Amino acid sequence: MTQPSSLPPLTPQFCFSTTVLRDFLRLSRGTIDDTITQNLNALATPSRAGFDPTSTSRLARPATRQIDASSCETFKNQVLFPSWQSRSDVLSYCTLVATSPDPDDPEATLRETEKEKNRERVVDERLDPYSSRFFPREARTEQLATILRQEMGVENIVRARSWGIVRERCGDIENSWEDALARWRKLHTAS
Structure with a gap:
């Protein structure tokens, strides 16, 4: 079973190094969420009832097996x-x-x-209708905020997809990943 990637040392330099930030998120997602089906398949125990001859049938059968509840809880x-x-x-x-x-x-x-050079420019829109355009460089905090909005959107999509697979394979569990994660946080911050 794959373990979660460890938390890097959190410093402003880590955040502003957006390639390192994105690599951490991508690696963590790739290790757990992108391989969620394989991780859950590893938890499935072989049949306890012995060999079932219908398992080799060409007829359609359920594609996934339910996983033991305790194994699911441990994984989650x-x-x-x-x-x-x-x-x-x-x-x-x-x-x-x-x-x-x-x-x-x-x-x-x-x-x-x-910005100072832009204030000093002479703009004549009759000669050049685009001369009034000015696109200043974004501050690195603004660039970071844009990247974080994108990554949070990706995170929500990835978690919803992973949680759907967990729900399918583990049986009747909470409806939303947000509720399940909040409950887990509550249990782990209390101890």
Whole structure:
């Protein structure tokens, strides 16, 4: 059974290094969520009733087997939810970084210089209708916020897909991954 990827040291530099941030999220999703079916298949125990000759039949049969409830609980509590929580921790921390002032922004002076040059420009829209356009560089906090919005959208889609597969394979469990994760968090923060 695959274990969740470990949480990287959370620093503003980690967040601003968007390739490292995205690689962490991609690796964590790839390890757990992208292989959810394989992880759950590994939990399925072989038949206890012995060989069933109809299992080799060419007739349609259910594609998936239900997994033992205790195995499902163990998987969710020790693999799935910790992985989701570590990604949530990273996204929450980096969101905090993206919404905080950035005194160490290396391009702050360059942006101010561009804005000053823009104020000094002479714009004659009759000669060039596009001359009034100005696209200043985004601050790295704004770039990070955009990336985080995209990653949170991906995270919601991935979790919904994974939870659908878990529900299908593990039987009657909570309807939403949000409720299940909140319940798991409550149990793990109380201890």
